[in-house]
Amino acid sequence: MKALLVCEYREGKLLDASYELIAFADQLGVTKAAVLIGSEAAAPQFDGTVYLAEAASLGEYNPSAHKTAILAAAEKEQPDYIIFSHSSYGWDTAPRVAAALKIGQVTEIVAITDSGFEVGCCNAKMRRSVKPVTAQSVLTIQAGAFTAVQPAGTPRIEKLVVSADSKGVSFSGYEPAEAKDVDLTKADIIVSAGRGVGKKENIPVIAALAKALGGELGASRPVVDAGWVEHSHQVGTTGQTVSPKLYVACGISGAIQHLAGMKKSDFVVAINKDKDAPIGEVADVLVVADVLQFVPALTAQLQK
Amino acid sequence: MKILTCIKQVADMESRFKPAGGDGLWFDENDLAWRMNEYDEYAVEQAVQLKEQLGNEPELTVLSIGPDRVVEAIKKALAMGADRAVHIQDSAAHQKDPWQIASIIATYAKSKGFDLIFTGMQSQDRGSAQVGVLVAELLGLACATTLVGFSYADGQINAKRELEGGLKGVVSLQLPALVTCQLGLNVPRYPTLPNIMKAKKKEIEAIPVDRLLAEQPLSPTTSFYSPARKGGGITLEGEVADLVPKLIAILKEKTTVVR
Numbered sequence: 001m002k003a004l005l006v007c008e009y010r011e012g013k014l015l016d017a018s019y020e021l022i023a024f025a026d027q028l029g030v031t032k033a034a035v036l037i038g039s040e041a042a043a044p045q046f047d048g049t050v051y052l053a054e055a056a057s058l059g060e061y062n063p064s065a066h067k068t069a070i071l072a073a074a075e076k077e078q079p080d081y082i083i084f085s086h087s088s089y090g091w092d093t094a095p096r097v098a099a100a101l102k103i104g105q106v107t108e109i110v111a112i113t114d115s116g117f118e119v120g121c122c123n124a125k126m127r128r129s130v131k132p133v134t135a136q137s138v139l140t141i142q143a144g145a146f147t148a149v150q151p152a153g154t155p156r157i158e159k160l161v162v163s164a165d166s167k168g169v170s171f172s173g174y175e176p177a178e179a180k181d182v183d184l185t186k187a188d189i190i191v192s193a194g195r196g197v198g199k200k201e202n203i204p205v206i207a208a209l210a211k212a213l214g215g216e217l218g219a220s221r222p223v224v225d226a227g228w229v230e231h232s233h234q235v236g237t238t239g240q241t242v243s244p245k246l247y248v249a250c251g252i253s254g255a256i257q258h259l260a261g262m263k264k265s266d267f268v269v270a271i272n273k274d275k276d277a278p279i280g281e282v283a284d285v286l287v288v289a290d291v292l293q294f295v296p297a298l299t300a301q302l303q304k
Numbered sequence: 305m306k307i308l309t310c311i312k313q314v315a316d317m318e319s320r321f322k323p324a325g326g327d328g329l330w331f332d333e334n335d336l337a338w339r340m341n342e343y344d345e346y347a348v349e350q351a352v353q354l355k356e357q358l359g360n361e362p363e364l365t366v367l368s369i370g371p372d373r374v375v376e377a378i379k380k381a382l383a384m385g386a387d388r389a390v391h392i393q394d395s396a397a398h399q400k401d402p403w404q405i406a407s408i409i410a411t412y413a414k415s416k417g418f419d420l421i422f423t424g425m426q427s428q429d430r431g432s433a434q435v436g437v438l439v440a441e442l443l444g445l446a447c448a449t450t451l452v453g454f455s456y457a458d459g460q461i462n463a464k465r466e467l468e469g470g471l472k473g474v475v476s477l478q479l480p481a482l483v484t485c486q487l488g489l490n491v492p493r494y495p496t497l498p499n500i501m502k503a504k505k506k507e508i509e510a511i512p513v514d515r516l517l518a519e520q521p522l523s524p525t526t527s528f529y530s531p532a533r534k535g536g537g538i539t540l541e542g543e544v545a546d547l548v549p550k551l552i553a554i555l556k557e558k559t560t561v562v563r
Contacts, residue, residue: 091425091449128529168477231470288539
């Protein structure tokens with residue numbers, strides 16, 4: 001069986017998640033080719049064919065032209081699986097390829113099982129296995145679910161010439177992230193606030209625990225969207241992916257996007273009133289308690 | 305201008321889920337509370353804001369697929385400002401895969417001349433993040449996903465896509481188009497009582513799904529289950545005064561971060 005891995009290119013560089021695609025394909029036990037809309041210098045390092053279209057002419061975001069390039073590579077390679085990262089590029093592009101070929105897509109795979117590909121659902125509380133019935137299928141894999149391999153090998157580059165027609169969508173560039181007041185990827189200890197914290201005025205309770213432990217304040221997405229904490233503190237798929245020595249999740253239920261951002265932490269403590277919260281699935285310790293009662297008591301004890 | 309917003313009614317995600325009887329491939333729907341998919345609230349709000357920006361000239365239709373209970377979510381969209389609704393009646397909507405759902409919507413929408421379609425970027429229950437893009441492809445519409453910024457002028461949408469790490473992509477789309485909406489795109493309004501009353505008079509067209517469905521599933525579910533708990537996880541319950549020293553003892557034993 002064969003896989004075509006759709007690698008990503010942004011701001012002139014190959015994204016590291018490309019090596020997670022290789023890891024996944026290896027676990028599936030399939031032979032691999034890759035396609036990249038980027039530059040030759042950025043081609044992923046592995047022993048296989050890389051179909052290359054130039055981002056210089058197509059643009060880094062041009063869904064119609066990227067779809068055409070991927071389809072051109074698939075036409076040559078005839079893969080059983082066309083595999084994307086489940087990223088803002090992957091979830092935008094993958095269904096276009098699936099629709100063009102009228103093949104099934106499985107989204108945000110976390111594991112390979114005997115009955116199909118395992119994905120999360122019901123906000124990470126449940127799982128389901130999905131098995132496409134079409135001979136070919138499109139797969140997207142969860143960020144961080146399959147540990148990236150080291151770059152190794154030399155690809156054979158095959159160039160694609162593809163129309164740059166963007167069919168009504170034009171990309172004018174990136175807007176950089178706001179200046180960060182914290183870099184969570186460097187923190188050894190993170191204490192994160194979730195919706196269970198209740199209101200903005202309670203955030204200092206969580207920040208005080210972070211300080212008592214010598215760590216940084218993190219947050220789940222709803223807390224950032226509500227304006228309780230600034231965006232650079234967000235942990236999750238569209239925030240930061242972190243792997244600290246200690247992660248303390250305060251009043252966080254554990255949505256799929258949040259878990260994807262922190263489940264590689266060395267040790268996870270979750271504090272939640274709900275003992276069935278999905279965060280319990282990745283927690284080493286689940287403390288079933290009201291965050292606003294437990295956290296101040298814990299902070300006080302640590303400060304002694 | 306004709307605008308369509310597609311919404312899904314989902315179970316409250318605070319619920320406990322267990323596999324249903326029968327084929328066991330989805331959760332038991334008894335005793336659950338239901339609500340509009342959170343991503344779709346942003347889609348409805350953005351559509352209503354666009355309608356208001358254009359002096360209420362556009363006709364905004366809201367569409368949802370499912371059994372009779374989805375009418376509650378439809379009514380909320382009407383109360384937020386949609387003009388009319390389409391309820392595609394389907395007691396087995398949960399058994400259809402994204403390809404089937406998208407083809408039902410595309411079959412409905414084809415030849416209705418919608419200039420712009422708003423959807424959420426994914427559903428909270430299944431989270432496949434496919435239906436919006438599949439509908440756009442089936443209808444040949446310009447499409448961009450994961451919008452956290454939206455503005456409109458003279459037939460062109462100027463939008464921002466949320467990427468990773470706080471980065472955004474700046475894009476524009478020519479109508480006709482479909483966009484999928486990310487959390488935080490706007491602040492969805494609470495329907496006011498006068499608008500809830502007005503909504504009662506708005507048309508909800510009911511269409512049995514069999515009139516629109518011609519596709520088989522491409523990606524069926526083969527099993528549905530609770531995740532296995534990560535080995536070694538322990539649960540501490542009891543009085544806060546007892547739990548605090550217990551946790552500190554565990555942190556001292558299992559990590560190097562507490563002295």
